[in-house]
Amino acid sequence: MFQATHGAAAVTECVSKTPLMTDLYQLTMMQTYLARGMTERAVFEFFVRSLPAERRFLLSAGLEQVVEFLASLHFEDDELTWLEREGHADSRLIDYLAQVHFTGDIDAMPEGTVFFPDEPILRITAPLPLAQLVESRVLSLLHFATLIASKAARVRLAAEDRLLVDFGMRRAHGSEAGVLAARSAYLAGFDGTATVLAGKSFGIPLFGTMAHSFVIAHEREMDAFETYARNHPDNTVLLIDSYDTLEGARKAVRLAERLRGSGIRIRGVRLDSGDLATLSRGVRDILDAGGLGDATVFASGNLDEHAIRALLAKGAPIDGFGVGTRMDVSADAPYLDCAYKLQEYAGQARRKRAEGKTTWPGRKQVYRHYSADGRMAGDCLTLEDDPQQGEPLLRPVMREGRLLAPLPTLADAREHTQAQLERLTQTLRELTPGPSDYPVDISPALSELVRTLDSAA
């Protein structure tokens, strides 16, 4: 029903939709807003306050999940019963929640857009209680998807054109994180994931062959390899480091010879431990000398963008990488300092002045201009009604709860991302910590609004 009414895409089952995924204070505040009739239009924007030292840019992600959450927003009877019984909502609030659905507007950057601190990537315009209700979950969805997409983009830059597969589900922070990390990684340019549910939910290509447990469950490593190859003739990538990696590579060669008559070929090997630069060269030599020149070498184990760049800089003959934990938890920057802030209420711009947490007020837009070679040259943060030169990055997505057009498919969003990454300057592409010199200018109109609000306070 909500799909029909609001035109959203099919709701992804593996991502929680319950509106109880919120902070209690959203309900206590709503109750007071309703009691006092404070139901005029509010404008909230999501932005990141500052870059982690280890990031030079961010990649927006999670819009599809936000739209699905909002388009399907409703309370189940048992949720309302529980809220009332526990005293978390008075009868006026219960009545409101019983009929609530999303009637607001969304403007947002398309998924996979490069952005910088203070730039809103999503704006929600809705009656104050409604915009407040959804704060916690909108934050949760945009924060995590953006966190991982921003990390994965760096891995893609480091790996150049090598195959990249997400291996991180087991140490991602829960199932939703595992599935959404796979999605963010694919958006950012990964080729696939090991996470089965991400394949089913998002159509992301799946990769996977064997673990060490498979090898050591067999009496002899060669038995494990042969058994596997005969059972999976089209997906024969052997994990060769359970005992001795070079010896494992030699067994792969011997197995290929043994299987020659059967039409089964060894497509590749995987290394998951040890000095991958040295071992990959040794393995490559053994495969080449053994007639397996077209078999690929795939590497995994504690990898991230720095490890991959170092391996490629050493000329390691590795054709693909499995990247797991360090990407799926964004280990070097496991959270972003992001916020979803009230910028306007009842037509008036608002500004908090808590120490260290001042915000740019009003309904904002970001304009980007490019240099002659197509690279990004600078952004301008301004008010929505103050057009600037360049490309406006926030675009209308929903109006009064209705999707204006279908969201891009994940494949299309992935292409958009690749185009965005190609427009990064050389400085922005660096993986080392260091200040970005990318200019984000504040428009005179926005500066003037700040002065006006502060002098009136």
Next chain:
Amino acid sequence: MFQATHGAAAVTECVSKTPLMTDLYQLTMMQTYLARGMTERAVFEFFVRSLPAERRFLLSAGLEQVVEFLASLHFEDDELTWLEREGHADSRLIDYLAQVHFTGDIDAMPEGTVFFPDEPILRITAPLPLAQLVESRVLSLLHFATLIASKAARVRLAAEDRLLVDFGMRRAHGSEAGVLAARSAYLAGFDGTATVLAGKSFGIPLFGTMAHSFVIAHEREMDAFETYARNHPDNTVLLIDSYDTLEGARKAVRLAERLRGSGIRIRGVRLDSGDLATLSRGVRDILDAGGLGDATVFASGNLDEHAIRALLAKGAPIDGFGVGTRMDVSADAPYLDCAYKLQEYAGQARRKRAEGKTTWPGRKQVYRHYSADGRMAGDCLTLEDDPQQGEPLLRPVMREGRLLAPLPTLADAREHTQAQLERLTQTLRELTPGPSDYPVDISPALSELVRTLDSAA
């Protein structure tokens, strides 16, 4: 049906139960196991390989979620249809999955038990394909719950007897992480959470009053406070830092005077920014001088165990803390180097020797002994059939898919945790990085098994 058959607790809705929450290679390996008739009993153990530098001990958590996942293990028709259509399972594997349910044994440390590297906290004994199928999800559940419980225990140690509330849902990595982080924090001694769904799912006490958006949506801060107080007379904690914290405290005093006749009292104030040590003293003085001596001061904003310890060391008069992002993502150690490893197959101990990843083989048990004052004195890691002095930490939980006894309630597990934390040595209670001097001895029998396996290889 699965509940009736297996006797598990009610399945928690907010935690995903689909068996597609797995890595593809579990399915490719299972297919080969089944094709080759490799269905004898396997023993897998979950353990952590090493402590992050920022941890001196770990706190086991997540057993309840593992038991719920296993007790309800089954595939839906649409999942099987999808696996078959995508070519991820042959007909033999589909037939197996169509009837699969958990028939294995579990031995585990009770939730909230202090443990150290190499000590298994959970053992699964089951036919090899079944034990393999559940690897990824068992890892995911134990890893995250343990990660956050271990972090939250440090926050509890730092906060001594102050009120502690989990505020981290918005930056937790997805909804499951938000809910399970609240659970792990409560297990470790927090008093409650802001996350509504965690209240509904686990009965954890909920806390929450107002955000800055509430204050700045009003024309005047005093209006926001009074409106809120009249609407929430029993939960009047005012957020006083939107503009000027000390001025906010004075408004709280004036509001209390104005409300005197109505019977509404100001129960406390919250500070969320600035120099909390200095501001809390200033606020305390204003409240005390204004007749609000019994109103509490609650602090939040970028807090963790170090910030809390520093505030209390400075004598900051703060009665409670909201701890969010840094706990819910375990920011200083966002993952554990954990594994779920095959230790025995068909009655024979197994051992991987991949570089840097050797494991202790066999079915193991951990014995703990205590000093005269009740503090932990040392552990012994040994084989299950080699009893030692001290308390065995792994206990039987399930046999042939049946729960032997109901799991402890969360309240009981929380009490167990407090008792465990009280038995920590002074060195283990330190929050600074530094090597633990806690002895974990390897028994002669286990050492001997390693020698035997390595010499036979």
